[in-house]
Amino acid sequence: MKVLAIDDQKLVLIPLEIRLKELGYEVTTTTSALKGIELFDLIQPDLVIVDINMPETSGIEVVKHIRQTKNVATPIMILSGNTDDAIISKAFDLGVNDYMKKPLSLQEVCARTKRLIGAPKLDNNNTKTYKDVVIQQRCVGVVIPCYDEEKRLLSDEFTTFIEKNSGYHLCFVNDGSKDNTLQVLNDLRKGREDFITVYDCEKNGGKAEAVRLGMLHMAKHEDLDYIGFLDADLSTDLADFDDLVKTIETTDYKIVSGSRISRMGADITKESARKVISLTINYIIRKILKMDFKDTQCGAKIFHKDVIEVSFKDKFVTQWIFDVEIFKRITLHFGLAKAKEMLCEQPLKRWIHADGSKLSMKDSIKIVGQLGQIAWTYRSKKTISKKETQSNLSVIKNQPVISKIAS
Incomplete structure (x- = not known):
């Protein structure tokens, strides 16, 4: 089972990736929403875990790509510190399956992953790496x-x-x-x-x-x-x-x-x-x-x-x-x-x-x-700062007025 995780903070992705791999999932991660869209088309994952607030492109655009552009029902889990009710409502209106607010337990993320796409055959619940970690905002x-x-x-x-x-x-x-x-x-x-x-x-x-x-x-x-x-x-x-x-x-x-x-x-x-x-x-x-x-x-x-x-x-x-x-x-x-x-x-x-x-x-x-x-x-x-300020004000005061001409 393939999972695509998208979050601009690498420190969030590392424990998530390691823990899900321990449980038997095949995990691909990226810190870019645009790269995430490319990877979705390439690997066709069984689940997408995505953050909302990312610098170049919002996670909402990833959701739109999956639901509107590709028109597929791939399960989507939002993992975000954004608690804006309007954003949460918009995400569900677009068809996300789950919305989890940071900070939250990594163990809970794994449990909800299993609920959405099931547990891999190689599921190993005895592993302990990052098991009790809290994913921070x-x-x-x-x-x-x-x-x-x-x-x-x-x-x-x-x-x-x-x-x-x-x-x-x-x-x-x-x-x-x-x-x-x-x-x-x-x-x-x-x-x-x-x-x-x-x-x-x-x-x-x-x-x-x-x-x-x-x-x-x-x-x-x-x-x-x-x-x-x-x-x-x-x-x-x-x-x-x-x-x-x-x-x-x-x-x-x-x-x-x-x-x-x-x-x-x-x-x-x-x-x-x-x-x-x-x-x-x-x-x-x-x-x-x-x-x-x-x-x-x-x-x-x-x-x-x-x-x-x-x-x-x-x-x-x-x-x-x-x-x-x-x-x-x-x-x-x-x-x-x-x-x-x-x-x-x-x-x-x-x-x-x-x-x-x-x-x-x-x-x-x-x-x-x-x-x-x-x-x-x-x-x-x-x-010195005060003298510089007074000097700059004096220069501005004595400068001739120049008309601004539109080119």
Whole structure:
């Protein structure tokens, strides 16, 4: 039995394809609706599974091709995050057999596939690959900077997470490590190339540059909706990071930042001396940003893809507190009022200070000086921006009026 699956997000198609093949179906996939129409004519599948929202051509056009152009009764299952009642009604009016809303269980998709076209003779229900996975509406890239993480990298936690959570692509950035970190990362990627990328920097450039390069690299992936970064030691765990993703996909926020605020029901631990310095630094940061941020320096943040360039295009002034620079860039680009609407600080359920942290107490003290550097640098940029604006207005004001002549 042949199944044709069409979805512009490859991370959605991979677990679907593998699981259906395990069950005995012959599966063909494509990320293009136009290519899907060609494949339908070529392979004549027994079932078509198609998304609605795709960039070049809507999945509705695939349905029209099958029902109106070809005038055939091939079963069609819609698998989409589009919950517009008008679209759903239109799909059924055109003759789709099933409409499933993301997120949903992969197991349910397989069960409905069997209901529509039956189970293959080679149906193997004992297979477990991706069996309990939830197919998400969104796809997320996660940048993980690594410097000498050979002994600390929790490889099993990362692999277990991507096996149970579809729609995630991890990008490990090797920041010129002197130990065997690169080999550990390459071993971690083997067999998981669709879900894990290793970006290798030959020279150590610091965490800020490693994150920046990783974010810009992941921004090139067209099927990713959101991109974030996370510390390699998982002081913020992956479950908490997934909660940040859920917040950004269900709100209008452009950036959701984790916050290590001590409160009832949360497991937040810090060294006492580090906590005092942290409180001092955060006070200065709030003065610089003119925002009531409780914790800008948490190593877990998620960004809407359309603010990646503003946040990461230019190199950062400092190595450790680039988070402050990100928020300052957003403020300068969009204005303070708009920036406050775009940024969300979300308390974490758990954060543990991991042994072997690369940030020493001496570095923490240096940060105070780096904050002064940020304040001066971005104050200068704001001044330059104002002068450029005034200069442009002056030029426009003094330009002669030119009549527009239609050719």
